[in-house]
Amino acid sequence: MSQTLTSQLSPHDIRAAAAENTSTRARDLAASLGLTEAHLLAARTGHDVTRINAHPDAVMAAAERLGEVMALTRVEAAVHEKVGHYANYHPGPHASMVLNDEIDLRIFPRHWVHGFAEARQTEHGVRRSLQVFDAAGDAIHKIHLRDASNHDLWDEVVAGLATGESSDTLETTPREPTEAAKSDPAKLDILRKEWARLTDTHQFLRLCSKLKMNRLGAYRIAGAPFVRQLDPAAVDMMLEQVRDTGTEIMLFVGNRGCIQIHSGAVQNLRPMGPWQNIMDPGFNLHLRRDKVAEVWAVEKPTQRGPAISVEAFDAEGGLIFQCFGVGKVGNDHRPAWGRIVEALPGAQEAAA
Known part of the structure; x- marks a missing residue:
């Protein structure tokens, strides 16, 4: 995926493309524009997106307050979604964990680089989520609120996570290639x-x-x-x-x-x-x-x-x-x- 088109598309252009393609999945829209999902979100900073602290210590503490949510982790070929409560978080400098019957995660904090809180208006109402991306702008983990979530705490949770960063552009690093099979x-x-x-x-x-x-x-x-x-x-x-x-x-x-x-x-x-x-x-x-x-x-x-x-x-x-x-x-x-x-x-x- 090209990293060069970021400088050719202004945040306004990116927002316009998103507004014209509301039924297109963010991942697919980003790919069609030569961007990453993180670039799409960054372009809407100050509109319906807030830049947040991406460190798992902060994100997990916030997630615990939101009640029942949907946890999403994906790779190119698979999307894994679990509904439940974030609880029993174990921090660590190199590896962290969430351990409970509903949401079970192994977390590697150095890849939690860019964070966003999104409150997107849709035909079904406002869709709220916390989303974390790596240095290349690829999705690491997402937390989607559901009907039963603590929506009344959303503004308070986001304010506690907000970095104050107002830029609607995003600097990313080239994506690390997948390591091919190594045998000896x-x-x-x-x-x-x-x-x-x-x-x-x-x-x-x-x-x-x-x-x-x-x-x-x-x-x-x-x-x-x-x-x-x-x-x-x-x-x-x-x-x-x-x-x-x-x-x-x-x-x-x-x-x-x-x-x-x-x-x-x-x-x-x-x-x-x-x-x-x-x-x-x-x-x-x-x-x-x-x-x-x-x-x-x-x-x-x-x-x-x-x-x-x-x-x-x-x-x-x-x-x-x-x-x-x-x-x-x-x-x-x-x-x-x-x-x-x-x-x-x-x-x-x-x-x-």
């Missing part, structure tokens, strides 16, 4: 030996880093019994089986600055064109199936039993989602989930 076949024996010794799933990325690989690169060379490449069509089959069997899952979607997690069952699948949609009370997932380039079934040993996941990647090597089974406390082994994953078709089977 010369270290395959070490990878497999150390993988077999894992006691916690969180040790895996440290192992990859030590071997100068990344997640997808390690998957591509590890082989059985650690990984099995699946047919991309296995994603729909997995979700259908999860729905039909009532198996509870943990479904992760995350960008550089925020990972959002749903834990529970899947009830309503509604495919539409390239999209597969989970449309459940309190949880929606919108997945672009045509963006799924690689899918892997992965097994990692832990002290609580094997942790089995299905993980999807886009053509650039970016992680779209991870899905695990939900088991009893203290046990990572979920037999029902394991049976679903075992039955999914492999990539070679599909080719045959």
Whole structure:
């Protein structure tokens, strides 16, 4: 996406384009103008947008006051939406968390750079939200108010977050490219030996880093019994089986600055064109199936039993989602989930 058109479109031009395209999604409008969503919001500063402190310590404290809201985290190929209350926030200089049954987030504060409060007039009334973007202007996390939210506290919350910045332009940095798969076949024996010794799933990325690989690169060379490449069509089959069997899952979607997690069952699948949609009370997932380039079934040993996941990647090597089974406390082994994953078709089977 071009970063140069920002200087050619004035804030007035951007506002005019937004006014003429009210039915177009902000992300799509921004792309058509060669901008980012953050540029669209910045152009409306002083109109229906206020610049706010983007640090998660400030945003999470404000979100807790707003009552029931919708939390949204996305990547290019997936949008993850959860309805609930922000509570039980754990700050940290490098990583923070929101931990509760409704909203479950892993936050990386250094990517929370640009913040906006929007109160946009629509045909359905005023739509209020807090939105955070990274240095490139790409969305990190959004908090949308709902009918049941504490709208009476909105002005007070925004005033507490406001930076006083009145500029309607925005300086952004070039977008960091997605890291392509990194493998080192010369270290395959070490990878497999150390993988077999894992006691916690969180040790895996440290192992990859030590071997100068990344997640997808390690998957591509590890082989059985650690990984099995699946047919991309296995994603729909997995979700259908999860729905039909009532198996509870943990479904992760995350960008550089925020990972959002749903834990529970899947009830309503509604495919539409390239999209597969989970449309459940309190949880929606919108997945672009045509963006799924690689899918892997992965097994990692832990002290609580094997942790089995299905993980999807886009053509650039970016992680779209991870899905695990939900088991009893203290046990990572979920037999029902394991049976679903075992039955999914492999990539070679599909080719045959």
